[in-house]
Amino acid sequence: MEAWNNYFGNTTPTELLETYGSPLYVYNEEILRRHCNELKTFCPYENFVIDYSMKANFNPSILKIAREEGLEVDAMSVGEMKIAEMAGYTPDEIFFVCNNVGAEEMQYAIDRGIRISVDSLSQLELFGKLSPNSKIAIRVNPGVGAGHHEKVVTAGKATKFGITMDSLDEIYAICEKYNLTIAGINQHIGSLFLEGDKYLSSIESLFTFCKNFKDLDFIDFGGGFGIPYQKGVARLDLKDLGQKMNDAFEKFCAEYGRKIQFRVEPGRYVAAESSCILGTVHAVKNNYEKTYVGTDVGFNVLVRPIMYDSFHEIELYKDGKLVEETNGNVATIVGNICESGDILGKDRPFPVAEEGDIVCVRDAGAYGHVMSSNYNGRLRPAEVMITTNGEAKIIRKRDTYEQLMENYVM
Numbered sequence: 001m002e003a004w005n006n007y008f009g010n011t012t013p014t015e016l017l018e019t020y021g022s023p024l025y026v027y028n029e030e031i032l033r034r035h036c037n038e039l040k041t042f043c044p045y046e047n048f049v050i051d052y053s054m055k056a057n058f059n060p061s062i063l064k065i066a067r068e069e070g071l072e073v074d075a076m077s078v079g080e081m082k083i084a085e086m087a088g089y090t091p092d093e094i095f096f097v098c099n100n101v102g103a104e105e106m107q108y109a110i111d112r113g114i115r116i117s118v119d120s121l122s123q124l125e126l127f128g129k130l131s132p133n134s135k136i137a138i139r140v141n142p143g144v145g146a147g148h149h150e151k152v153v154t155a156g157k158a159t160k161f162g163i164t165m166d167s168l169d170e171i172y173a174i175c176e177k178y179n180l181t182i183a184g185i186n187q188h189i190g191s192l193f194l195e196g197d198k199y200l201s202s203i204e205s206l207f208t209f210c211k212n213f214k215d216l217d218f219i220d221f222g223g224g225f226g227i228p229y230q231k232g233v234a235r236l237d238l239k240d241l242g243q244k245m246n247d248a249f250e251k252f253c254a255e256y257g258r259k260i261q262f263r264v265e266p267g268r269y270v271a272a273e274s275s276c277i278l279g280t281v282h283a284v285k286n287n288y289e290k291t292y293v294g295t296d297v298g299f300n301v302l303v304r305p306i307m308y309d310s311f312h313e314i315e316l317y318k319d320g321k322l323v324e325e326t327n328g329n330v331a332t333i334v335g336n337i338c339e340s341g342d343i344l345g346k347d348r349p350f351p352v353a354e355e356g357d358i359v360c361v362r363d364a365g366a367y368g369h370v371m372s373s374n375y376n377g378r379l380r381p382a383e384v385m386i387t388t389n390g391e392a393k394i395i396r397k398r399d400t401y402e403q404l405m406e407n408y409v410m
């Protein structure tokens with residue numbers, strides 16, 4: 001969580017909710033651009049590309065800004081590839097890092113000329129059948145993973161991802177059968193690290209494997225760059241990591257015999273801190289000694305707390321003003337979904353809240369709106385961007401009840 005400098009521009013939380021409805025995702029363009037730029041410049045290696053991992057937030061207005069700031073994208077599905085193109089990305093700026101896709105989905109990327117990475121021997125075989133005599137990237141599982149929750153550790157012995165490093169003979173055999181060239185190698189060990197050491201050591205171990213392939217155009221180390229969700233937690237030292245990565249890249253290239261391209265795929269770091277969710281307090285009650293602040297920010301709006309026990313700072317606005325003093329008060333802030341796990345923040349020091357107050361859930365820009373749902377028949381919220389000139393601009397309308405019902409066939 002970073003300190004805000006006039007986050008809401010020329011408007012206020014009260015005005016925003018009155019205009020666009022509650023709950024509401026509110027983005028800040030200046031913060032988004034700053035994070036893109038930080039990534040674009042953190043590693044001095046010359047041929048270094050940042051793929052924004054659009055799974056974190058694929059609103060086309062966000063993508064358009066990421067593109068203007070010089071980031072390419074990695075996509076996970078046909079839907080993401082289509083939205084990337086809708087936002088202005090050209091096929092050569094998209095990297096399709098897929099998992100367990102069918103022939104039709106893979107063919108879509110082949111037809112568009114989009115670079116593909118496959119993450120199993122069977123998917124390499126499928127690619128060979130669909131597109132013999134061509135270049136392909138493979139995703140490796142280095143045997144160790146990392147992440148803020150077991151559900152987001154995406155490498156290691158207990159995960160479904162990647163080709164294991166002992167599969168060299170099988171990889172060579174499939175490549176020979178279909179005349180494929182391994183032009184790229186990628187990995188993603190997991191999501192949310194705040195210290196660079198594990199990431200750096202995963203780079204080193206991937207390099208050892210990469211030396212088995214002589215025709216590489218690029219190596220991609222995945223995302224995982226974390227942000228401090230909780231006040232007081234130290235930020236990732238990006239500059240230091242970038243310098244160390246640069247040294248490792250130079251050393252590898254000297255041994256490899258030529259310079260190649262290196263890539264990373266951050267999602268959260270780009271988008272998380274550029275958005276908050278505004279919501280409304282609808283009920284306050286004491287159930288058996290616990291105070292519950294009941295809001296309209298249910299887990300259909302933000303699933304991270306119930307799904308990963310994730311922490312998001314929650315603030316309270318009263319009569320339009322941020323209340324910082326909690327005066328020893330403690331509360332559990334909950335949503336309006338019919339499940340007891342629908343908890344945004346448990347036993348938090350929190351100001352005394354009343355009906356009509358506004359809650360602000362911080363750092364919701366990554367894996368927020370994209371993971372929202374219509375559970376309990378609720379409408380997914382609108383998304384609004386505070387532009388660099390301080391104005392509020394709608395970037396996604398709130399769902400309508402017509403949309404909620406339109407696909408049902410009676």
Ligand code: LLP
Pocket residue numbers: 053055056074097152154187188190191192222223224225265266267268269304308366367
């Ligand atoms: N590349 C690949 C292949 C990935 O699987 C992911 C995330 C990324 C890049 C981007 O990772 P990031 O830089 O955002 O950590 N919904 C979870 C996170 C799931 C991440 C899945 N893969 C959350 O809300 O924490």
